[in-house]
Amino acid sequence: MSHKQKVRIGMIGYKFMGKAHSHAYRDLPFYFDLGIEPVLQTMVGRDKTSVKLASEKFGWLSYETDWRRLIEREDIDVIDIGTPNNTHVEIAIAAAEAGKHIICEKPLALNTQQALNMLKAVQKAGVIHMVSYNYRFVPAIQYAKKLIQDGMLGEIYHFRAQYLQDWIMDPGFPLVWRLRKDVCGSGSLGDLMAHSIDLARFLVGEIKEVTGMMETFIKKRPLGEMSGGLSASISGESFADVDVDDAVAAMARFENGAVGVFEATRFGKGNRNGNRLEINGSKGSIRWDMESMNTLQLYLEEDTPGMQGFRSINCTESVHPYGEAYWPAGHIIGYEHTFINLMHDFMKGILTNTNPNPNFEDGYRNQVILDAIEKSASAGKWMKIKY
Numbered sequence: 001m002s003h004k005q006k007v008r009i010g011m012i013g014y015k016f017m018g019k020a021h022s023h024a025y026r027d028l029p030f031y032f033d034l035g036i037e038p039v040l041q042t043m044v045g046r047d048k049t050s051v052k053l054a055s056e057k058f059g060w061l062s063y064e065t066d067w068r069r070l071i072e073r074e075d076i077d078v079i080d081i082g083t084p085n086n087t088h089v090e091i092a093i094a095a096a097e098a099g100k101h102i103i104c105e106k107p108l109a110l111n112t113q114q115a116l117n118m119l120k121a122v123q124k125a126g127v128i129h130m131v132s133y134n135y136r137f138v139p140a141i142q143y144a145k146k147l148i149q150d151g152m153l154g155e156i157y158h159f160r161a162q163y164l165q166d167w168i169m170d171p172g173f174p175l176v177w178r179l180r181k182d183v184c185g186s187g188s189l190g191d192l193m194a195h196s197i198d199l200a201r202f203l204v205g206e207i208k209e210v211t212g213m214m215e216t217f218i219k220k221r222p223l224g225e226m227s228g229g230l231s232a233s234i235s236g237e238s239f240a241d242v243d244v245d246d247a248v249a250a251m252a253r254f255e256n257g258a259v260g261v262f263e264a265t266r267f268g269k270g271n272r273n274g275n276r277l278e279i280n281g282s283k284g285s286i287r288w289d290m291e292s293m294n295t296l297q298l299y300l301e302e303d304t305p306g307m308q309g310f311r312s313i314n315c316t317e318s319v320h321p322y323g324e325a326y327w328p329a330g331h332i333i334g335y336e337h338t339f340i341n342l343m344h345d346f347m348k349g350i351l352t353n354t355n356p357n358p359n360f361e362d363g364y365r366n367q368v369i370l371d372a373i374e375k376s377a378s379a380g381k382w383m384k385i386k387y
């Protein structure tokens with residue numbers, strides 16, 4: 001018999017993130033001996049046939065068709081929100097009021113006010129909360145954080161990040177929820193640049209001011225629905241206006257004096273998930289690219305003259321963050337492991353009654369920066385960041 005503490009999960013949404021989170025809960029006890037066993041108690045979706053199928057495929061014990069019913073249930077300890085951005089606020093506040101721990105997908109909300117209301121609700125309820133900025137949980141990123149904290153790069157001067165995808169370049173790609181402002185809040189800004197902002201705050205520190213520029217290349221699209229992952233299908237013959245950004249660029253000043261340059265687009269032909277960053281300091285630099293996520297490129301000034309250059313570190317050794325949980329050195333991990341590592345920190349937070357990072361405070365701060373970039377893009381001026 002297992003003596004592990006059972007944590008019963010109720011997951012809302014069963015497509016892209018529903019799959020990623022389900023997999024992470026299932027694999028977590030396989031790799032980490034935490035003293036906790038996540039129980040895939042109930043999955044929620046509005047369509048009975050589809051949610052039943054998904055719940056069986058992903059290994060859930062039961063399903064519901066109404067998230068409100070899930071939140072009322074006493075056999076649920078955690079609410080996992082994997083639904084479109086406009087639903088996060090109502091679900092999270094109801095879950096907090098019912099005393100459930102919460103993990104919410106990013107961006108936390110549609111705007112700063114919603115994110116602040118969510119933060120206040122979880123703080124008032126005293127529940128454990130986390131926002132799913134999963135790229136923090138790439139071991140190479142965690143190792144980069146350690147190198148920066150240990151002073152290996154010296155004083156940080158530059159943070160530059162690109163997050164480039166290309167899945168909506170076909171003008172016939174439909175106007176799914178990710179392209180409707182009332183449902184997603186913003187386009188490549190909240191979808192992609194939000195991740196780079198989270199990594200910037202994690203690795204370099206707080207941002208004090210930003211300026212932004214946004215563009216929408218395809219102004220009208222046919223109506224349609226997401227069908228899983230980043231695929232979609234057209235429904236009917238109607239077209240509607242696109243009211244979110246296809247591309248966004250931003251500059252930032254950090255409180256510690258560093259400067260940041262950010263670019264995010266869904267029109268970067270050939271880039272499927274080109275999530276990259278570079279940091280330059282007084283003593284060294286790092287480079288990282290999600291499409292080779294296990295590798296951290298490191299340049300150190302202290303290297304012998306003549307032998308200086310970027311070295312490639314395969315962050316799969318037992319000394320690397322989360323390294324011991326997986327395979328022998330050099331036996332690489334992938335996208336899904338970022339969610340396993342994230343769920344590890346979330347479950348540990350529940351076990352120790354300590355909020356993990358990133359939590360709703362980070363989600364709120366991220367949202368303040370997103371809103372400031374959007375305001376700057378329409379006002380044409382720098383915006384101060386005020387939390």
Ligand SMILES: NC(=O)c1ccc[n+]([C@@H]2O[C@H](COP(=O)([O-])OP(=O)(O)OC[C@H]3O[C@@H](n4cnc5c(N)ncnc54)[C@H](O)[C@@H]3O)[C@@H](O)[C@H]2O)c1
Pocket residue numbers: 012013014015016017018044045046067081082083084085087105106107132133134191226228229
């Ligand atoms: N961390 C990441 O890297 C990452 C990647 C993709 C998406 N996301 C975020 O995850 C969230 C979900 O995105 P996705 O890609 O999984 O979307 P998706 O379209 O693949 O799935 C959304 C799911 O929510 C369900 N849903 C929609 N409205 C609902 C409602 N009112 N009640 C109950 N269920 C509802 C849909 O049926 C579907 O199962 C979004 O906030 C998105 O920004 C994060």
